[in-house]
Amino acid sequence: MxxxxxxxxxxxxxxxxxxxxxxxxxxxxxxxxxxxxxxxxxxxxxxxxxxILYADALERIIPDFRDDAPLERHVIEQRVWVLDDASFVGTHFRSDDYNKPPYNRYTIxxxxxxxxxxxxxxxxxxxxxxxxxxxxxxxxxxxxxxxxxxxxxxxxxxxxxxxxxxxxxxxxxxxxxxxxxQASNVALAVKEILFMPEEVIQQRFNVKDEEGVVIEMMGSVTEGMVGTGFLYTNRDS
Ligand SMILES: Cc1cc2nc3c(=O)[nH]c(=O)nc-3n(C[C@H](O)[C@H](O)[C@H](O)COP(=O)(O)OP(=O)(O)OC[C@H]3O[C@@H](n4cnc5c(N)ncnc54)[C@H](O)[C@@H]3O)c2cc1C
Structure with a gap:
């Protein structure tokens, strides 16, 4: 310095x-x-x-970022689940439009x-x-x-x-x-990474190649605290 x-x-x-x-x-x-x-x-x-990387902002400053950025999977489906201890109700939104390059969001x-x-x-x-x-x-x-x-x-x-x-x-x-x-305006987030083979991820989330899924969860997943849980699919985690 x-x-x-x-x-x-x-x-x-x-x-x-x-x-x-x-x-x-x-x-x-x-x-x-x-x-x-x-x-x-x-x-x-x-x-x-x-x-999740939302592509449009980065694209405006580095248009060719897809050539060498370390991107995991492009997201083709977003799920929202509301859970209690035994059951869930959910919506799944998957679109072929999200599966056409240039993809609009990626896990990173x-x-x-x-x-x-x-x-x-x-x-x-x-x-x-x-x-x-x-x-x-x-x-x-x-x-x-x-x-x-x-x-x-x-x-x-x-x-x-x-x-x-x-x-x-x-x-x-x-x-x-x-x-x-203020402490009342702050939340604590914890991230856990579970590694598994790509084929297992593809089977479990019904995707192929580099397609990815995001799941947002509410309800019993946060054990009574205000907040949400997220699950993101990377290449092998
Ligand atoms: C649980 C969670 C999940 C999220 N998921 C998403 C998502 O999926 N997609 C999304 O777009 N956003 C997501 N976000 C939001 C995203 O993380 C933030 O918007 C983003 O990190 C903000 O970037 P930043 O550069 O402003 O700050 P930061 O990423 O916090 O970077 C600040 C940098 O400054 C450095 N620094 C701090 N103080 C000093 C100092 N005094 N001197 C020198 N260096 C310093 C730090 O080391 C750090 O590298 C998530 C946030 C959380 C908490």
Whole structure:
């Protein structure tokens, strides 16, 4: 970080999740000098979601993403189940329209996907620094002029700082941009990955090749708590 201490960038992006990567990629593609700072060991190292990638947003910035992005299965069917302990009622929506390329949504694994997205950001010319946490925004009056990182000499300046450190943004809270998050407004999600052979997944979910199914569940699955359960089919999990 010392090397960049006196360097000024056009933009600093905090975080290398989907938002940070999209912002850094777009600005670097436009020729701006971009520094991206990620606290994880590598982009995606700690990032977890369902996960379904809705293609249209990514397609707008990387039109040929299907050529090399780590995509699992394209989703052709969405099921919703309402369960009690012994039974369920459900709807299944499957469409041949979803089974025609270019597919409109895919299951992904964030650890792989974020790494891939970040490689595009670096190809576009942005400088990425990992294992570095931004601790606060530097202000000149009311204007954000840079960031302070958890490294000696870790002050870096830029015309624009994009705070993309996730929904639970400590930076936005510290800077007074949003208030404290109330425990009653937060849910805990747990993801379990069960590996099984591709043929077993295809038989169980009535799909072939790289077709995939998503199931959303409500009722006894959450054991009385507010929320839902999701089941996503990856290639072999
Ligand atoms: C259970 C669950 C299931 C979901 N399923 C889906 C789904 O199927 N499809 C979908 O589209 N969305 C889904 N989402 C929503 C999706 O996960 C978020 O919209 C998305 O992750 C937001 O991206 P982001 O880049 O804003 O933040 P994040 O993905 O949270 O990335 C923030 C990044 O910033 C880094 N960071 C944080 N603080 C600092 C700091 N101070 N300094 C440096 N780096 C920092 C983090 O390490 C992280 O890499 C789901 C969310 C949950 C919780």
């Amino acid at each position: 010392a090397r960049h201490a006196k360097e000024k960038f056009d933009a600093i992006v905090v975080g290398a999740g989907p938002s940070g990567n999209a912002a850094a990629y777009t600005m670097a593609q436009a020729g701006l000098k971009v520094l991206q700072i990620e606290r994880g060991e590598y982009p995606g190292s700690k990032n977890v979601q369902g996960a 694994i964030r650890a792989q996907f974020d790494k891939w997205f970040s490689s595009k950001v670096r190809e576009a010319g942005a400088l990425l620094i990992c294992e570095t946490t931004v601790e606060e925004l530097l202000l000149d009056g009311e204007r954000v002029v840079g960031v302070r990182c958890d490294r000696i000499g870790g002050e870096v300046y830029a015309d624009v700082v994009v705070v993309a450190d996730g929904v639970n943004s400590t930076l936005a809270r510290k800077a007074g941009l949003h208030g404290e998050i």
